[in-house]
Amino acid sequence: MQAVMSTPATHDAAFKAVKPAMDPKEVFYRHFEAQATAIQDDIANLSNIATAGGERKDATDHILTSISRLTNEVSDAAALAPPRDQMIYNQALKALREHLNVQTSRFGPRSRFAFSPRSKERFLSSSPPRNTQAQVSASNNSNAAAAAVQQSEDKVGDLPKFDNTKGKNYNAEMASQSGTGIRKPSFSTARDIDISSHRGMHIILPATASRATTSGSITDLRNCVLDMSVPTLRRGLTENQDDDDDDETEPSKKATKKRRTLKASPFSSLAIKDISRSVIIAGRVAGPAHITGVKDAVLVVNARQVRIHECENVSVYLWAGSRPIIEDCTGMRFAEIPAQYLTSDQEPSTNQWNQVDDFNWLKSEASPNWRAITPGEANDENAIPSTFWETTVRGGPQLCTEDILHKAGIA
Incomplete structure (x- = not known):
């Protein structure tokens, strides 16, 4: 999965969601389980976060804070x-x-982080005995260091594995479906949304995926159309749910259906990486969106913070709560996000979609690596008409994935 950082608010919501009548020990165990899993995922996602602008350092500091907070909670819950x-x-x-x-x-030299004293002792004990007959060669020392790291990773394996998806692999499920129809993975048993390694697919997340937006990771897509707006933006969604009433005096109730409202839930963070010839509607992100290695694509992003690295020939339809940052990018185009991908509390006047900072261009003149486009302008070949977002991107019997890509201007 993915990079992406979890938030204290997410942890608190998971804690409060447990029924009050439950045994307090079980309540705290579930709370600890949720937070430990979130931290574990955040650590695994560090390699997907760029070092530019101190992003990786900020992410690491966030993890350290989360571990410290959880340690204090364990201490407070000793009784x-x-x-x-x-x-x-x-x-x-x-x-x-x-x-x-x-x-x-x-990640290279570290100024702040070090192994604990016990870890250091374990590393030293894992090194080969001092050779009193000859000096240990540099290559042997290197091998010993590698073995020490492996030993530490083996120790990490002792961490209880809290299963985020209850054994269900949604990517495998989508890949196994025959035909060219639209995939609608529910993610109803997942904690995070991870969509990866697909070719030529049209994927639309349904309302049930709103339960899994703790963080999101979109990686390695080719020739795909992905729409994640429904669970993260649209409110008042409903789903059919089996009635849980077990009253034997009214057995007919067991077969009835009820409608349950699902609240839209934005991602706390989102990572988009290694995408080509695709249209990605990312939905809403309450925190940062990290976009890396995207080529020949169209993105719709609604996020508090947007950082883009190593991208080429990409149109970004954007709402950004702070100045977007690009680095090592060429041929970038930015446009204001279509209105249907905004929420009622987002004012267009606060959108900083065209206030892009290019870390590779520090001159006062405009950067040659990006430009602004205005949707609907006939004289701009890169502008996508509003009808595309209203109808075309949803697909249909007469529109295959490749047709949608062509209509988005992706050759």
């Missing part, structure tokens, strides 16, 4: 947890710290 649970919590926290240290050690 609720029996000794065995306390041991599990402490082992999991220790493994998370070591996992973070292993990840950051791969």
Whole structure:
């Protein structure tokens, strides 16, 4: 998955969602489970976050804060947890710290992070005995260091594996479906949305995916159309749900259906990486959106913060709460986001879609790496008409994925 950072608000919501009547020990265990899983995912996503502008450092600081907060919560809940649970919590926290240290050690010199004293002792003990007959060669030292890192990673494997998807692989499920119809993966049993490694697919996330927007990761798509706006933007959505009433005096109730309202839930963060010849409607992101390695594509992004790296020939229809940043990009085009992808609390006047900062162009003159386009202008070949967003992108019997891409101006 994906990079993407979790938020304290998400953790608190998961904690409060547990029924009050539940045993307090079970309540805290589920709370700890949710937070530990979120931190574990954040650590795994560090390699997908760019170093420019201190992004990776900010993400690492966020993880450290999350671990510290969770450690304090474990301490405060000591009266609720029996000794065995306390041991599990402490082992999991220790493994998370070591996992973070292993990840950051791969990114080069570190000024802030170091292995704990116990980890250091374990590393030293894993090194070969000092050779009193001859000096250990540099290559042997390198091998010992690699073995030490592997040993630490093995230790991380002791962290309880909290399964985010209850064993269901939505990517495999989509890939196994025959035909060229629209895929609508529910993500109803997932915690995060991870869509990866697809070719020529048209994917539309349904309302049920609003349960899985803790974070999002979109990677390795070719010739695809992906729309994630429904679960993250549109309110008042409903779904059919089996009635849970077990009253035997009214058996007919077991077969009835009820309508349950699903609230739209924006992503806390989103990573889009390694995309080509595709249209991606990312929905709303309450936090940062990181876009890396996108080529010959059209993106619709609604995010508080947008950072774009190593992209080429991309049109971005954007709402940004802060100045967008690009780096190592060429042929970028920015346009104001279509109105249907905004929420009622977003004012167009606060949109900074055209206030782009190019880290590779520090001169006062306009950067040659990006320009603004205005949707609907006939004289701009890159402008996409409003009818495309209203009807075409939804697909239909007469529109295959390739047709939609052509109508979006993707050759």
